[in-house]
Amino acid sequence: xxxxxxxxxxxxxxxxxxxxxxxxxxxxxxxxxxxxxxxxxxxxxxxxxxxxxxxxxxxxxxxxxxxxxxxxxxxxxxxxxxxxxxxxxxxxxxxxxxxxxxxxxxxxxxx
Amino acid sequence: xxxxxxxxxxxxxxxxxxxxxxxxxxxxxxxxxxxxxxxxxxxxxxxxxxxxxxxxxxxxxxxxxxxxxxxxxxxxxxxxxxxxxxxxxxxxxxxxxxxxxxxxxxxxxxxxxx
Numbered sequence: 001x002x003x004x005x006x007x008x009x010x011x012x013x014x015x016x017x018x019x020x021x022x023x024x025x026x027x028x029x030x031x032x033x034x035x036x037x038x039x040x041x042x043x044x045x046x047x048x049x050x051x052x053x054x055x056x057x058x059x060x061x062x063x064x065x066x067x068x069x070x071x072x073x074x075x076x077x078x079x080x081x082x083x084x085x086x087x088x089x090x091x092x093x094x095x096x097x098x099x100x101x102x103x104x105x106x107x108x109x110x111x
Numbered sequence: 112x113x114x115x116x117x118x119x120x121x122x123x124x125x126x127x128x129x130x131x132x133x134x135x136x137x138x139x140x141x142x143x144x145x146x147x148x149x150x151x152x153x154x155x156x157x158x159x160x161x162x163x164x165x166x167x168x169x170x171x172x173x174x175x176x177x178x179x180x181x182x183x184x185x186x187x188x189x190x191x192x193x194x195x196x197x198x199x200x201x202x203x204x205x206x207x208x209x210x211x212x213x214x215x216x217x218x219x220x221x222x223x224x225x
Contacts (some may be wrong), residue, residue, distance in 0.1 A: 032211055043115075043202050044154075050210075073216035087154065093127060096167040097206070099144060101154040 002027040006102035007089050013109045021086055021105045024070040029093030033071050035064050036087040038104070044087055047073075050054050078109045112136070115217035117203050122188075123223045124193055132188045132220045136205030143186050144206075144214060145178060149199035160186060191204075208215045 007022045025033065032051055035053050036044035048057045050066040061082060063074040073086055085106045089099035116135040124128075124130050136143050145157040156170040160180040175194075180186040190197055200221050204214035 034213060036216075043204075043218045046213045046215060049213050089154075091211070096161070097208075098144060098156040098158045098159055098167060098170070098209075099146075099154075099215075100156070103153045 002090065002092055002100050003013060004100055004102035006086075006105050008105060009103070010106045011108070013075070013078050013107065015079055015109055015111050018074070018076045018078070021073040021075070021088075021107070022070060023073070023083055023088030023102055025088075025090050026069075027090045027100070028091045030090060031093040031095070031097075032091045033066055034042060034089045034091065035062075035071070035073055036089065037084045038087055039084050047086075077108070078107075080109045080111055083107055083109045115203055115205055115215055117201075117217040117220050118220065119220060119221075121221045123225065125225050126195060127154055127192055129189065129191045132190075132201050132222070134186045134188070134203030134205075134217060136184065136186070136203070137201065137215055138184075140205035140207055140215075141183065142206045142208055142212070142214075144204045145186070145188050146202045146204065147199045148202055148219070150201075153201070157188070189213060190222075193222075198222055198224045204220050 035047040038044045048064040053068045085104045087104045089101040118133045143160040148154045159167040175191045178188045200219040202219045204216045206212040206214045
């Protein structure tokens with residue numbers, strides 16, 4: 001059975017304090033791994049798609065990496081506006097494209 | 112262009128009533144997905160449309176839930192005889208095609224069943 005586990009559940013950072021979020025997965029034939037950001041009361045906002053082990057993508061202070069078993073979202077020198085819940089999701093190759101989500105990591109960045 | 116839109120943004124209903132939730136996908140997106148997000152459950156897949164057909168309905172929790180899509184665009188999720196456990200945020204997403212492409216989400220409809 002496909003499974004996505006995110007850790008930690010919650011993370012409190014000081015502004016400028018870099019950290020990493022983990023997403024470990026088991027899926028039959030990974031087609032893509034997706035990272036989303038969700039603010040309270042809003043729908044998830046797309047950040048990155050990773051397709052194969054070794055791939056990396058960057059956007060501003062965020063960098064996502066992928067191995068065969070897990071993905072990391074690195075937040076470098078975070079700012080308070082980076083506070084959000086970060087969701088990881090996988091798409092299996094034998095699916096019709098549905099995303100299976102982890103429970104998310106709630107990140108709070110304090111000034 | 113415009114993103115995915117959903118209506119209503121909030122819906123409060125009484126147990127046993129039927130509700131309809133609407134999703135307008137991004138223009139040109141042929142794939143449309145419905146998900147549900149409830150406290151303690153995370154985001155769960157409900158149904159997938161490619162064009163007007165639904166090849167994957169595996170996430171619908173019971174036969175009280177149904178969905179349709181018309182003209183390859185607007186989709187409606189209907190919940191009949193609502194129960195309190197149906198209370199959740201219902202999210203719609205669309206993408207260019209199903210597999211391999213990022214899905215763009217709407218703001219969701221918060222459903223509360225009293």
